[in-house]
Amino acid sequence: MKFNLLHTDTHTKARAGEIHTGHGTIQTPIFMPVGTVASVKGVHQRELKEDIAPDIILGNTYHLYLRPGIEIMEKAGGLHQFMGWDGNILTDSGGYQVYSLSGNRKIKEEGVNFKSHIDGSSHFFSPERVMEIQRSIGADIIMTFDECTPYPCDYAYAKRSMDLTHRWLDRCLDHLKKVPEKYDYPQAFFPIVQGSTYNDLRRQSAEYIANTNAFGNAIGGLSVGEPAEEMYAMSEIVCDILPKEKPRYLMGVGTPINILENIALGIDMFDCVMPTRNARNGMLFTAHGTINIKNKKWEDDFSPIDEMGITFVDTEYTKAYLRHLFAANEYLGKQIATIHNLGFYLWLVRTAREKIINGEFETWKTQMVKQMDKRL
Known part of the structure; x- marks a missing residue:
């Protein structure tokens, strides 16, 4: 596992x-299509590989x-073998x-008791158990177990939640040392910054996370x-x-606008269900604005x-x-x-990468934000 910062x-x-991982190279900035249950909704794996071709997708523990x-x-x-x-x-x-x-859940120091949204059965997630599960799933990048605070929330709750997330992070790191990888490639671990929308809490959490010296770092509790x-x-x-x-x-x-603005702030990786969910409801993203195809x-x-x-669907099919x-x-x-939507999101981050390397990002971003902020 290796990260090379090529250009700022x-x-x-x-x-x-x-x-660089055991399954290939991820060029950043990158958008990761969400494949929650070992499937990117509405897309066959062949189309995902050949037509959208993301460097990485996301699954959910x-x-x-x-x-x-x-x-x-x-x-x-x-998971790689399971879903092909x-x-x-x-x-x-x-x-x-x-x-x-x-x-349907109760959070405590040991972990979280929750009921399945499928059949109401009771389950328990601890930081240690979540690390074991992610070892078994076998993703290339795995995340710490954290508490995501709601918005809005008061300062005292946000701080308690952040501190709990940090303690859980320490337990995750300790347990990973005891649980070896199950397959023939390495797994990279990302801790998660929390702190709601409070500046001082975000700073504290970012410093705590940075000190773990993990392979990469994530920012949670936003959007x-x-x-x-x-x-x-x-x-x-x-x-x-x-x-x-x-x-x-x-x-x-x-x-798409959120992604470009956050790339400008130094973010490398994104995921969201918006392109797939909105597509199923007839909302299309384009370089010149959004379309309600209905x-x-x-x-x-x-x-x-x-x-x-x-x-390719843009050249084969018409709006009518x-x-x-x-x-x-x-x-x-x-x-x-x-x-179309997934292809557009991948085009957006790939073009952003080209513009960063060519020194044209700021001008291009300003133009794209203005264009995309329209209903067609």
């Missing part, structure tokens, strides 16, 4: 780098633990999913309802503290889905045809929209 923009804090279960994961030889994906995988530890359960300006402010504070020679991952973010205005528009031809598929409730419509 002269006008912003944007970076271009490479993460909570969901994979519940089904198919860890025994199946190990029998298959890990030979690229990189990152697993979120399940902290956010446990947070989302609200009334949970706070205004975008607060998200950017927290990212800037944290990026100024986290070591420059290690990759930085902003969890669960976000819109609107009648597209009924007789025989132009490509995106005039720039960013993905895609609108027809949604009107007829054909699954193919959701599939085409999903491939």
